[in-house]
Amino acid sequence: MRIAILGGTGDIGQGLALRWAYDTDHEVLIGSRDPERARTATEEYETELDSHGVERKINGFANEMAADRADVVVLAVPPYHVGDTVESVAGKLDEGTVLVTPAVGMNGDDDGLHYHPPKAGSVTELVADRAPDGVPVVGAFHNLAADRLANLDLELEVDTLLVGDDEDPKETVRLLADGIEGLRVLDAGPLANAAEVESVTPLLINIARYNGDLHDVGIEFH
Ligand SMILES: NC(=O)c1ccc[n+]([C@@H]2O[C@H](COP(=O)([O-])OP(=O)(O)OC[C@H]3O[C@@H](n4cnc5c(N)ncnc54)[C@H](OP(=O)(O)O)[C@@H]3O)[C@@H](O)[C@H]2O)c1
Incomplete structure (x- = not known):
C-alpha cells in the first residue's frame, strides 16, 4: 500500500510515518506545501529509522504530487x-x-482545551463534505499522542477508533493501523459518530496537564 501523509512534516505526520516505516512494508510518502520541506523531513525520518536499525527510503513531495501517487491519503494538517x-x-x-x-x-482557555467542532458536526464530516465524489473518508488516529508515536523506543499499547460510512475503505485503514505494533483498532461506527471520537482528544490533553506524571496519554478500552 502507498500512503501519502499530507503535512507529514508536522508532529502527527512524523509519528505515523516513522511507525509505518518501522513496523510495516507500506511505502510512505511525505507531503508538504513546500516540496523542499518534505524532502528535509524525509531525511530526518530516515536518519531516525537508521538509528533504530531500519534502512528505509521515504520520499517527499508537494502535497498534490504525494496525493496523486497514493492509495491512501492522510490529512495530517491543522x-x-x-x-x-x-x-x-x-x-x-x-x-x-x-x-x-x-x-x-x-x-x-485558562482551564484547558475544549472541543470545538465545525458546523458540519465534526472535522471528519467536514472532510467528507469537501471530498470529491467517489473518494471515501475515514476518521482515525484522533486520540493518539504524536510524541508517543514518534518515539520508537516506546511501546504504544493504545487504542485508536475508526469512523466511516463505507466498509471497504474502513477495512483498508484498519489494516494499515493494525500494522503498527501496539496499536489496537476499534470500530466506533459511521461518520455521524466522529464528534464523540474527536471530543476525546482535548480530554486526554487536559488529563495530561492536570496529572503531572502523565505524558502523551492515550486510551485503552477494557
Ligand atoms: N499532534 C498530535 O499529537 C495530534 C494527535 C492527534 C490528532 N492530531 C491532528 O492532526 C493534525 C495535525 O496535527 P499536528 O500536531 O501534526 O500539526 P502541526 O505539526 O501543527 O502541522 C502539521 C503540518 O500541517 C501543515 N500546515 C500548517 N499550516 C497549514 C495550512 N495553513 N494549510 C495546509 N497545511 C498546513 C504543515 O506542513 P507544511 O508546512 O510542510 O505544509 C505542518 O507541518 C491536526 O488536525 C490535529 O488535530 C494531532
Whole structure:
C-alpha cells in the first residue's frame, strides 16, 4: 500500500510515518506545501529509522504530487486548514483513494482545551463534505499522542477508533493501523459518530496537564 501523509512534516505526520516505516512494508510518502520541506523531513525520518536499525527510503513531495501517487491519503494538517487541503489535492485523487483524517478542532482557555467542532458536526464530516465524489473518508488516529508515536523506543499499547460510512475503505485503514505494533483498532461506527471520537482528544490533553506524571496519554478500552 502507498500512503501519502499530507503535512507529514508536522508532529502527527512524523509519528505515523516513522511507525509505518518501522513496523510495516507500506511505502510512505511525505507531503508538504513546500516540496523542499518534505524532502528535509524525509531525511530526518530516515536518519531516525537508521538509528533504530531500519534502512528505509521515504520520499517527499508537494502535497498534490504525494496525493496523486497514493492509495491512501492522510490529512495530517491543522483542523482549520484541512478542508482547503482536501480541495487543493481534489483533482489528484483517484476514485477509491481513501482519505483519512485525524484532525480535531479545539480551542483553549485558562482551564484547558475544549472541543470545538465545525458546523458540519465534526472535522471528519467536514472532510467528507469537501471530498470529491467517489473518494471515501475515514476518521482515525484522533486520540493518539504524536510524541508517543514518534518515539520508537516506546511501546504504544493504545487504542485508536475508526469512523466511516463505507466498509471497504474502513477495512483498508484498519489494516494499515493494525500494522503498527501496539496499536489496537476499534470500530466506533459511521461518520455521524466522529464528534464523540474527536471530543476525546482535548480530554486526554487536559488529563495530561492536570496529572503531572502523565505524558502523551492515550486510551485503552477494557
Ligand atoms: N499532534 C498530535 O499529537 C495530534 C494527535 C492527534 C490528532 N492530531 C491532528 O492532526 C493534525 C495535525 O496535527 P499536528 O500536531 O501534526 O500539526 P502541526 O505539526 O501543527 O502541522 C502539521 C503540518 O500541517 C501543515 N500546515 C500548517 N499550516 C497549514 C495550512 N495553513 N494549510 C495546509 N497545511 C498546513 C504543515 O506542513 P507544511 O508546512 O510542510 O505544509 C505542518 O507541518 C491536526 O488536525 C490535529 O488535530 C494531532
